[in-house]
Amino acid sequence: MKQYSENNFEQCTKCTVCTTYCPVAAVNPLYPGPKHSGPDGERLRLKSPQFFDESLNMCLNCKRCEVACPSDVRIGDIIQSARIKYSAKKPGLREFTLANTDLVGSVATLAAPVVNATLGLKPVRHIVEGVMNIDHRRIFPKYAFGTFEGWMRKQRKAQAKFAKQVAYFHGCYVNYNNPPLGQAFVKVLNALGYGVQLLENEKCCGVALISNGFINKATKQAKSNLESIRKATSKGLDVVATSSTCTFTLRDEYEHLLGLENGDVRDNIDLACRYIYNLLSDGNNTLKFNPEAPRIKVAYHSPCHLERLGWTHYSIELLKLIPNVELVKLDSQCCGIAGTYGFKKENYATSQAIGESLFTAIEASGCDLVATDCETCKWQIEMSTTKKVLHPIEILASFLL
């Protein structure tokens, strides 16, 4: 069908399938759902911006509406673009703190033990709730003492020895909270004969800036990242990320929400699990697994943005290649946290209600641990269940000989 609008809302047939699969509409009767907020509302907003409704801020940008849509309407993009264009709500201190993951991270990692201990204290969490409207029940991710980038600088010579190279987009989470995931990625790539290098100047992908309304800063960082990515691809390097949301943001949100042209490098930006799966399936690469490793049962949770990328099966198939892993695929559903959404006091109840059936399924699965490609899903599941959550790459690395 011919498209006349900036986005493709006129392809909507009003079938309501999107609203049927919206995790927010399912638990929060106040949210009108993606059809109403997206294509229906867009028709009116084109006439007058006064038809913008602040209920669009209830959307957690999981994009499950887009995965469900039989007509290829980018419903989630329509809603996010409308928020960017029309929302009168200006971001405050809370949004600034949650959105600037790299700024906050670089300060926190300098004093990680103190920050972790302080944020773990109940009275502090109540003060944070009072001052910032961040729910006191929400548990903050722990900060690492020293960044991943710092560790990588010491690896430069060793990594440069490999003939084949990839550039790693580690993301804020690996850099400030979980350097061991980045180290696991390096270990697996090295085992495949690839050296790992950093981008010339990696900035936060900007997903939290976009969702918290800091569009100018997000655009600035995105431009900088694209410049670094272009420098890498021009040297023949692929850019690989462990985080499904970073990957999704770099590939899709830059173009769809920030209007930045990334078509020249999009095919070179890949997700770690998919990249490694494809290396292993081309017949020239193998990994040697430790035959004496203990047998474990792993439950795989599909993050929303990975569903939207369409690549969940690469992570699943990669885990299935590990001889001593028994894999259970959990029904694909949103865990409820959606990055910074679940941290906000007004969203906490919705966030936990969305995830409830997932938490029950995880406990019932009898798994030893949960695997997922998304760091915020990990925080949510670790906070809400008794299970530890690892990235598939961490599991893969731990089984290598």
Place this chain on the structure above:
Amino acid sequence: MRFDTVIIGGGLSALVCGIELARNGKRVAVVAKGHSSLHFSSGSFGLYNAEHPLKAIAELAPTHPYSKIGVERVEALAAKATEILNVAGVSTNGTIEANHYIMTPTGALRPCWLSLEGTVTAASDKSLDFKSAAILYPEGFLDFYTQFVSDELQGLGVNTSLHSFALPELSIRRNNPTEMRSVAVARALDKEENILALANIISHKTGDAEVVIMPSVLGFVKSDVQSRLEKISGKRILTVPTLPPSVEGIKVERALRTTFERMGGVIFNGQTVVSYAKEENVVATVTTDKYVTLTAEEFVLSAGSFIGGGLESDRNSIVEPVFGVDVAAPQGEFTTRDIFEPQPFMSAGVVTDNSFKALCGGTPIDNLYACGAILSGFNGVKEGCGAGVAMVTALEVAENILNK
């Protein structure tokens, strides 16, 4: 990624074909562009609109998908389809020999092969097996036409009364009146407190009618809401399908997807096949708009018709967009002015040989089969055979692949 069979499409036909192949040991992938038209169906299934469907099927034109299979095999495959639905946990009533009747959202009785348990059905379109009915509906719910249902029932000699009910959660939904839809009501009725509240309303506020008739909104995830309401209230409850989205249709899709995955099938959600690679007369790989490339021995094109995207049209032509295989399009106008008349475009579709291999330039492609709504030669609406053709051709294709 490598599979034995890749099925393009994620609707009734694709999932039935996938289940049959997967349960016979094949590694199968389904590529689904969003959710299927089961979301717009009543949840019941038609084989053919005639008093005795098999007799009518035996008389069909040779280009009809049923004619390519032959009436005896249609009968056997229809029985197998019923069995697959049963395996998936979809319990149905009905026989292949004679149609019975189901009530549509506007109250009319229409012929049906398999209907879901607990719906309003009848042995003929002249009478029902109850003489009085209380019609009970949620306040503010727009997708169920109570007055039409009541009028039709009265025309069949049934005494009716109308009753509405409200629940606090549903009253909040009415803040967005257009979004007070079947799924929202059904979700509310998954909750224990709402089940108990509704059972109380049914017990005390529906008079002494023989049956209570409600829209099909009784539980979205839970499957026992209707039986529990009957047990607590002591009343016989029957349902009538609503306008889309159809809770019962969604439950059928969910049951089939779960069964397919349980049997080892893999579903690639939210993506469309946009290109393929061919070697000689054999399809080697297909690639989706999400840059997923799938390799397989056999491919099944089950992408639906115009709504599903299996067929595309402009004012002059109808095409199959992925492989560009042969399409039979109407010779003259695509539409007729009277909207209630059979529309010529509805019989358009992919042309196959008798083993359902798609033809390309008149020659069958060795490993590309087509099944379901994408096929040419039938009119699912006029003939009431959409579900029948979807499942029967899916099972014929599965059998052809398994016998290779």
